[in-house]
Amino acid sequence: MQPSRPEDKSWTVASAKAKLSEVIERAQATPQTIMRNGKPSVVVVSAEEWQRKTARKGTLAEFLMQSPLRGADLDLERQRDEPRDLQL
Template sequence: MTTADTWSVADAKARLSELLETVGRDGPQTISRRGRAVAVVVSIDEWERRKRRRGSLADFFATSPLRELGGELEIEPRGGSMREIDL
């Protein structure tokens, strides 16, 4: 049985063409086994878009809105005391 975007394994196997059409039209579809989600089917366009690398970690930090704070960002310590360790 299918719900809005969830298909049982049996339904997905029996109605593969319909599943693929639905993915193309309505977006990602979940496949469940014994009521538990086990997989998601997405269109190749969606897959390519999601796996495309969007720059390096350095690029991320360079374009971060936090950069505009210019060193004004204050991070509060977690509470509690520091542990002493023997070196």
């Protein structure tokens, strides 16, 4: 299932191995899917795309402040159990 046109984005493992440079080149423009046993296995993306997708979007505090549960009157009770004895 080697791509025959530039807009094709799927590769078999064998064709991706044989044409890795082409897979990398095409991944600069659009994600490339590598299929294993007829099913999508991995996607190759440019480093720029990966950084954009994995960049941190704010702090943990900002995330918690935007929670839909903020301000909810939750009745949370802390367990007061004794610590368990760990034998190493």
